[in-house]
Amino acid sequence: MTDLVQQDTRAMSVAVSKSRYQSEEFTRRLKARYAAERRFKMAGIAAVGIASLMLVILLGSIVTKGYTAFWQTQLRLEVTLDKAQVEERNFMPLLRQALYAQLPDVADRSSRRQLNDLLSSGAPYELEAFVARNPAVVGTTQTIWVRADDEVDQFMKGYFRRDVPEAERRLSDVKIAAIDALTAKGSLVQSFNTTLFSAGDSREAEQAGIWGAIVGSLLMLSVTMILSVPIGVAAAVYLEEFAPKNKWTDLIEVNINNLAAVPSIIFGLLGLAVFLGFFGMTRSAPVVGGLVMALMTLPVIIISARVALKSVPPSIREAALGIGASPLQTVTHHVLPLALPGILTGTIIGMARALGETAPLLMIGMVAFIVDIPHGWTDSATVLPVQIYMWADSPERAFTERTSAAIMILLGFLILMNGLAVYLRKKFERRW
Known part of the structure; x- marks a missing residue:
């Protein structure tokens, strides 16, 4: 008798469910959800298409104006x-x-x-x-x-x-x-x-060329890399692996995140006040530009290095400590090598950002008209973005095509650096 009651109850439930899910109201709402999903998908495709079209128009305009400069x-x-x-x-x-x-x-x-x-x-x-x-x-x-x-x-x-x-x-x-x-x-x-x-x-x-600007950019980036990479990685390792969790470290983390979002011209004003105004360093020198760019890229490198360190599984640390390694040995021999791909990627992206910046360098005088090729970090120099800015301000028609050609070369460097970052990420990335 009990089995018959249970069977009847299940049959009634199925009947109610069918009647409920086969009702006109349910069908109408289901169609509405599917329609909304299709509209959202089409809006996303349209957004990607419009962005791609704008990019093609921009690149096409640059190429058509600049290829004759070669x-x-x-x-x-x-x-x-x-x-x-x-x-x-x-x-x-x-x-x-x-x-x-x-x-x-x-x-x-x-x-x-x-x-x-x-x-x-x-x-x-x-x-x-x-x-x-x-x-x-x-x-x-x-x-x-x-x-x-x-x-x-x-x-x-x-x-x-x-x-x-x-x-x-x-x-x-x-x-x-x-x-x-x-x-x-x-x-x-x-x-x-x-x-x-x-x-x-x-x-x-x-008679105008970009070799002087390329050399100036390389000199500036070398100073930026020498200063920002060791300091940024060391700061990330300390904050992530050794620093105690208290209000002071929380304050430091908040400020690092805020500095990563500060407009770049602020760093130029800082360099103008400190390096040129207080220390009296040479204007328009790659060493000054490198110092300013190092300040700007430090937060990016610290944040990316911390993310890379966090991605290393805790079991690696526990295993190293379990076999008698000290905390420093654990970090230097195990954690840091495994986090290196992410650190390299963040570093290259930070260097690419430094290569493409203009506003901070205008503030420290790298907008000067430089004819000679710089040979050292203290020689007067300019960089590719500033050279583009100066040529774009020239009234001659011939400088218009050279401006576009210099933009093409700068974009080539940026694509190369970002491509290198992707390659290093794919080559050395570990799957846990």
């Missing part, structure tokens, strides 16, 4: 190296005579003065360097390739139109006719712009 217009001249003028270092007249010889139809003085503008102001230095490398060529006629002026370069790249009135053009009819004649002879061609990767900054766009 090419530079060169002018071929047959230069007669007169000994007297070479000894007096009068190289520009030699170049001008060679240019006039290429264009014999241009005879009047005013037109020839316009032809002089086809040559870069740095062309005499190129000829001087050629003679210095080959002293035996003095007194002979040599084929020399020199840089053309930046306006000629922009015209060759299609940025200046010729189908507008002469008064509205940057180049006169005489210059355009000369460019066409030289191009037809094969004396005006475009080649890879080695100057962009071998020279420092310049007021003339065709």
Whole structure:
């Protein structure tokens, strides 16, 4: 009898459940939930798509404006190296005579003065360097390739139109006719712009390069790494493994987390007040920039190192202590090596952030116009982000493409550093 009652009860429960879950109200609510889920999924896909589209537009704009900077217009001249003028270092007249010889139809003085503008102001230095490398060529006629002026370069790249009135053009009819004649002879061609990767900054766009900024960035990052990595890792190890848990360590942790979110310009103001104002260090020096960047990256390295140390299972520590290792041996021989991949990843990301910062360096004077390549930590220097900032402020059209090219190179460095961080994480990561 009892079994029959239980069977009837279960049957009634199933019937009630079916009637409940097969009701129109339940079906309506279920469809509404599924519809909401689909809407949420579509919104997420749309957000990712819009972000990807904006990124493509941004990168596309940079590439289309900057890829032409990797090419530079060169002018071929047959230069007669007169000994007297070479000894007096009068190289520009030699170049001008060679240019006039290429264009014999241009005879009047005013037109020839316009032809002089086809040559870069740095062309005499190129000829001087050629003679210095080959002293035996003095007194002979040599084929020399020199840089053309930046306006000629922009015209060759299609940025200046010729189908507008002469008064509205940057180049006169005489210059355009000369460019066409030289191009037809094969004396005006475009080649890879080695100057962009071998020279420092310049007021003339065709002579400007980023090598000085790259060297300055490397010097600054070396100072940042030497200071921030040992101090940051040591602080993380102490706070995570040895420091007592009390209100003072809690206060330190809160301040470290807050410093990681402080705007970077604040660190620039700190460097301006302390390193330049109090200690009187050299303005625009990589050592000062490295000190400021070290202060900025320290919280990032400490936080990432602590997270890496926390990821090591407690059983590793307990096993090491159980076989007689001291707390210091446990950390140095077991915990720290296992946490190294995470520490390296955080360090590289911190260095990448330091490489891309501009505001703190503007505050300590690294916005100076630097032509020479720095050779030490105390030489005046600039860095890639500041170089981009300075070129972006220049009115010449040729600096626009160089600005975009420098952005492409900086992004390449940042992608390389982040890729290295991902590679190290994947290579050395342990699964527990």
